[in-house]
Amino acid sequence: MNFLNEVTHRYPETISFAPGRPYDGFFEVEQIFTHIRRYLRHLEEQGASPAEIRDTLFQYGPTGGRIRELIADSLRKDENIDVPPEAVVVTVGCQEAMFLALRALVSMPEDVLLVSSPCYPGITGAARILGFEPTPVPERAAGFHCADLQTALAAERARGRRPRAFYVVPDHSNPSGNTMSLEERHSLLELADREDILVLEDSPYRLVSPGQQVPTLKSLDRYRRVVHLGSYSKTLFPGARVGFAVADQHVVDREGNAGLLADELTKLKSMVTVNTSPLAQAVVGGMLLAADGRTSDLNAETSAHYGAAMKAVLKELDANFPERDRAALGVRWNEPGGGFFLGVDVPFRADNAALVRSAEEYGVVWTPMSYFHPQGGGERSLRLSISYLTHDDIVEGIARLARFIRAEAPGGD
Amino acid sequence: MNFLNEVTHRYPETISFAPGRPYDGFFEVEQIFTHIRRYLRHLEEQGASPAEIRDTLFQYGPTGGRIRELIADSLRKDENIDVPPEAVVVTVGCQEAMFLALRALVSMPEDVLLVSSPCYPGITGAARILGFEPTPVPERAAGFHCADLQTALAAERARGRRPRAFYVVPDHSNPSGNTMSLEERHSLLELADREDILVLEDSPYRLVSPGQQVPTLKSLDRYRRVVHLGSYSKTLFPGARVGFAVADQHVVDREGNAGLLADELTKLKSMVTVNTSPLAQAVVGGMLLAADGRTSDLNAETSAHYGAAMKAVLKELDANFPERDRAALGVRWNEPGGGFFLGVDVPFRADNAALVRSAEEYGVVWTPMSYFHPQGGGERSLRLSISYLTHDDIVEGIARLARFIRAEAPGGD
Numbered sequence: 001m002n003f004l005n006e007v008t009h010r011y012p013e014t015i016s017f018a019p020g021r022p023y024d025g026f027f028e029v030e031q032i033f034t035h036i037r038r039y040l041r042h043l044e045e046q047g048a049s050p051a052e053i054r055d056t057l058f059q060y061g062p063t064g065g066r067i068r069e070l071i072a073d074s075l076r077k078d079e080n081i082d083v084p085p086e087a088v089v090v091t092v093g094c095q096e097a098m099f100l101a102l103r104a105l106v107s108m109p110e111d112v113l114l115v116s117s118p119c120y121p122g123i124t125g126a127a128r129i130l131g132f133e134p135t136p137v138p139e140r141a142a143g144f145h146c147a148d149l150q151t152a153l154a155a156e157r158a159r160g161r162r163p164r165a166f167y168v169v170p171d172h173s174n175p176s177g178n179t180m181s182l183e184e185r186h187s188l189l190e191l192a193d194r195e196d197i198l199v200l201e202d203s204p205y206r207l208v209s210p211g212q213q214v215p216t217l218k219s220l221d222r223y224r225r226v227v228h229l230g231s232y233s234k235t236l237f238p239g240a241r242v243g244f245a246v247a248d249q250h251v252v253d254r255e256g257n258a259g260l261l262a263d264e265l266t267k268l269k270s271m272v273t274v275n276t277s278p279l280a281q282a283v284v285g286g287m288l289l290a291a292d293g294r295t296s297d298l299n300a301e302t303s304a305h306y307g308a309a310m311k312a313v314l315k316e317l318d319a320n321f322p323e324r325d326r327a328a329l330g331v332r333w334n335e336p337g338g339g340f341f342l343g344v345d346v347p348f349r350a351d352n353a354a355l356v357r358s359a360e361e362y363g364v365v366w367t368p369m370s371y372f373h374p375q376g377g378g379e380r381s382l383r384l385s386i387s388y389l390t391h392d393d394i395v396e397g398i399a400r401l402a403r404f405i406r407a408e409a410p411g412g413d
Numbered sequence: 414m415n416f417l418n419e420v421t422h423r424y425p426e427t428i429s430f431a432p433g434r435p436y437d438g439f440f441e442v443e444q445i446f447t448h449i450r451r452y453l454r455h456l457e458e459q460g461a462s463p464a465e466i467r468d469t470l471f472q473y474g475p476t477g478g479r480i481r482e483l484i485a486d487s488l489r490k491d492e493n494i495d496v497p498p499e500a501v502v503v504t505v506g507c508q509e510a511m512f513l514a515l516r517a518l519v520s521m522p523e524d525v526l527l528v529s530s531p532c533y534p535g536i537t538g539a540a541r542i543l544g545f546e547p548t549p550v551p552e553r554a555a556g557f558h559c560a561d562l563q564t565a566l567a568a569e570r571a572r573g574r575r576p577r578a579f580y581v582v583p584d585h586s587n588p589s590g591n592t593m594s595l596e597e598r599h600s601l602l603e604l605a606d607r608e609d610i611l612v613l614e615d616s617p618y619r620l621v622s623p624g625q626q627v628p629t630l631k632s633l634d635r636y637r638r639v640v641h642l643g644s645y646s647k648t649l650f651p652g653a654r655v656g657f658a659v660a661d662q663h664v665v666d667r668e669g670n671a672g673l674l675a676d677e678l679t680k681l682k683s684m685v686t687v688n689t690s691p692l693a694q695a696v697v698g699g700m701l702l703a704a705d706g707r708t709s710d711l712n713a714e715t716s717a718h719y720g721a722a723m724k725a726v727l728k729e730l731d732a733n734f735p736e737r738d739r740a741a742l743g744v745r746w747n748e749p750g751g752g753f754f755l756g757v758d759v760p761f762r763a764d765n766a767a768l769v770r771s772a773e774e775y776g777v778v779w780t781p782m783s784y785f786h787p788q789g790g791g792e793r794s795l796r797l798s799i800s801y802l803t804h805d806d807i808v809e810g811i812a813r814l815a816r817f818i819r820a821e822a823p824g825g826d
């Protein structure tokens with residue numbers, strides 16, 4: 001990703017479809033103060049003394065988090081996920097939740113983490129910090145297919161390895177934009193139970209996507225096979241650095257004590273970050289209280305905004321690559337109903353050299369899809385992010401991209 | 414530590430010398446808002462637009478941190494540590510700084526981290542999460558002695574291992590309360606250079622201690638051998654969860670790029686927590702601005718408070734154990750000039766069973782010093798924390814402790 005940042009920095013006039021950062025037009029500084037005060041008022045209503053309220057902001061807090069109840073309540077209302085607050089661990093963004101889950105689950109040299117590939121680099125990076133490489137399960141053009149996971153599991157077991165978990169972004173995936181069907185979700189949960197593995201579900205985009213979403217894996221999880229990794233970076237704001245893990249699996253620790261996987265994650269967290277900033281939790285708590293737990297309500301406007309941006313990108317791709325010459329040119333893309341990303345297959349190597357040409361000569365930047373494949377793949381594909389651009393930039397940016405693609409295509413201009 | 418929490422919970426009426434949490438009488442909720450506004454005003458004065466100010470709070474920030482300049486400025490004024498802002502990485506508390514430093518420095522099976530023992534459990538825990546055990550360097554009654562580190566280094570090299578770093582709390586150590594002399598500091602830095610190891614300096618208590626402090630190792634570091642691990646949990650407040658690492662060592666990464674060790678830590682951080690909450694950084698930034706970087710000034714009152722508490726504990730120990738029968742009884746303690754902790758040697762095993770008797774029968778709680786020895790030691794010693802008690806509780810608590818110790822002593826009541 002460093003190379004991408006350098007390119008963007010070197011050509012500041014380009015239109016960039018690279019960053020997955022949220023649109024910030026709906027943020028307002030004063031809201032921070034309002035949210036903190038709302039949370040403090042809530043503590044007061046719950047009977048906290050002034051000294052207790054003060055200590056909630058200023059002192060160390062419980063390692064598992066201060067706002068577990070509010071998160072559990074919100075998960076029930078927003079996602080039909082019904083877990084006790086003790087199953088929730090508040091983390092420093094979803095990244096720490098991933099990191100802790102991997103540390104808890106992958107502890108022996110034979111333990112294996114499988115990941116849908118292409119794949120979010122945060123999970124690959126967390127695995128590498130812990131000293132192991134995840135095993136990719138290739139995604140098809142239409143998205144994840146259970147049979148491919150089954151094949152990969154069998155191959156790992158044949159090598160004497162022990163599959164522990166499978167990581168996936170089931171809704172509007174980063175980077176592919178694909179969404180797993182309801183049927184595939186049920187199959188995955190049954191497979192996970194049969195194969196005795198956990199599913200790490202990471203789904204930051206669903207509540208900022210327009211329309212009805214497919215149910216989360218966790219809400220369908222009758223076997224306690226899903227660890228749900230939560231992010232508020234898209235639904236509330238990235239600057240809070242507040243995420244969470246839902247881990248209601250029953251486990252027995254080394255000393256023989258029975259507890260939840262959430263307790264294990266909490267113990268690990270105490271040696272990585274101690275607590276998630278109680279101040280940041282207070283802002284998030286205030287936002288959840290403002291919406292009575294319904295972050296989906298908070299995001300009605302945001303979802304409409306991103307939905308319109310995605311539609312605009314798809315419309316401009318359609319207009320710039322008329323259907324009749326698309327196949328001949330070798331250009332293809334998927335049509336996500338939400339999320340921040342889509343994938344475009346192109347008829348040439350979409351590598352760093354191509355990226356530099358695209359930036360320098362055409363003024364448009366994108367992300368090589370190969371960046372997201374832990375072990376090769378995606379060489380002729382690129383990721384577009386729609387989250388941060390104005391409508392005018394989208395129109396102009398896709399026109400530039402089309403000129404670039406046509407020029408790079410074999411026999412192109 | 415879980416056992417200790419359980420005991421404290423089971424006997425809520427006890428006076429506890431266990432927790433090392435800061436005294437909170439000087440905290441005020443409204444200050445949070447004042448500090449954030451001061452930081453935002455600073456951004457405005459620096460020429461930031463309203464949109465940039467908004468994004469500073471709400472968006473993802475640079476992984477290395479937003480307030481590196483303010484921290485570097487403060488280190489110059491408070492600690493005579495002169496490093497460029499690029500050598501600073503803002504972390505989620507000092508714990509994350511430790512974790513990242515260990516991950517960067519200990520990567521091969523033969524790599525060794527040495528720690529002064531007894532030792533802060535955060536460093537041992539971080540090492541264990543990364544899959545290794547630190548090597549203890551026993552502290553003497555008067556504190557750390559360079560010759561003991563040299564012996565430990567030689568023993569590790571003789572075993573074919575590669576010492577990488579030595580972790581120490583040079584000022585008013587947690588748990589022992591000892592402070593390293595200026596002479597020993599110079600010797601340590603020369604030893605580190607000779608032996609080609611780094612020193613991880615963790616010193617959270619010096620600016621909340623009364624009177625003149627011995628210079629930090631980092632300020633004396635002419636060989637760039639010191640990585641300074643910073644905490645604001647005691648000088649500002651724990652709820653920010655903002656700490657930092659100062660790592661100005663020149664390194665070359667795997668791709669052959671030259672940079673600072675701080676850059677390596679930043680890359681690792683991007684896969685653990687992505688950023689430190691920009692909101693939490695804004696509060697800390699506002700506090701640093703309020704003091705024009707001099708956190709020592711901010712802590713004049715706090716230092717006096719802790720200094721008085723330490724003096725009260727020492728006075729009550731003196732009163733309860735008159736000097737004439739101290740040796741016969743086998744009781745001894747050190748006399749720290751600051752910090753939160755002191756060690757008391759007792760004439761019996763200060764283990765969990767003794768802790769329960771102390772809580773149940775005498776209404777006083779302390780921490781077994783053995784908790785802080787990574788590989789055995791401290792069985793007849795306990796740690797007292799002075800940071801969180803009122804004067805009356807100190808007087809009554811030490812009286813209770815004295816009754817307990819006298820009862821437990823061989824031939825006691």
